[in-house]
Amino acid sequence: MPPQLRTPEREEQKGRGLVIVESLSERWGYDRLGPAARPWGKRCWAELKMAP
Template sequence: MMSLTKQVHVASVGRPAYSQTFPCEPSTAEIGRRLLRDVLSIWRLDRVADHALLIVTELIANAVRHTPSHKIRLMAELPSPTRLRVGVLDRAPTRLPAFRSADDDDESGRGLLLINAVADRWGYDLHSSGTGPWGKEVWAELRIEDGA
């Protein structure tokens, strides 16, 4: 069983964050869920784990299914005392997330709809260098209670 191997330290500046790079393949979803569960436990945010784990599963599945990336980066951070942000960074800046319509018997096509249903907000950010975009982060945020 893989678990968090890097100790999380509380810093006097900045915000708590964790990230790790993984292969862009279906088995990464399970590893990502375990890692995120460990991070949420350390941050004492177990109460949002169900929604956060659903989000990370869908974000990883979308990267695997819709990008040619060989690696993805899973990120979790607390951008404010009341928000948890979970994201997946890939190297496909031209493959932007978009809602799809899925028939009742379709086995896929509902990932962003699920994220939209459980997250307070979601979106994507392009990452670029001097020569243009090299990747994107698709993210979702959950509201957490004060004092978390």
Template sequence: MTSLTTQVHVASVGHPTYCQTFPCEPSTAEVGRQLLRDVLGIWRLDELADHAALIVTELIANAARHTPCNEIRLMVERPSATRLRVGVLDRAPTSLPTLGEADVDDESGRGLLLIDSVADRWGYDLHGSGRRPWAKEVWAELRIKDAA
């Protein structure tokens, strides 16, 4: 079980950020959801937990399924007082996410569709130089209601 007492990076300036590196495998989603719920509890944003947990699950599943990476970095951030951002960084910058269509009988292929339905916005950022990125972060944001 993961808690915030394990190796979690906390930004010392600006808006709060928690991040941790995990194995790039589907079982990481459970640990990632727990880390997320711990962070949301600290920030008193428990009302976002269900949608944010769905986002974490799908982002981790997509990284595990569509990249050859051994590790991913899960990030939970507050880029502003009114936004929660959940992201997964992997070292497969050429494997870009696309919003696809799944047939009724398909057992997979709906991850980004689910994220698109619950998030206020989502996307990806490449890390590194424009000509030779070394990683990508796929992220989704939720609006924080009644932010002070």
């Protein structure tokens, strides 16, 4: 399942990772690892914002 940006409920203890990545980065995405027929994982990446 691909990573999905969502808004967690205030009481939830997890699900904030991509919210943080989104706020700190110019853009982010993911790559599937392994062959298309049987992917075995994914790698998330981000391009961070630079201070002027």
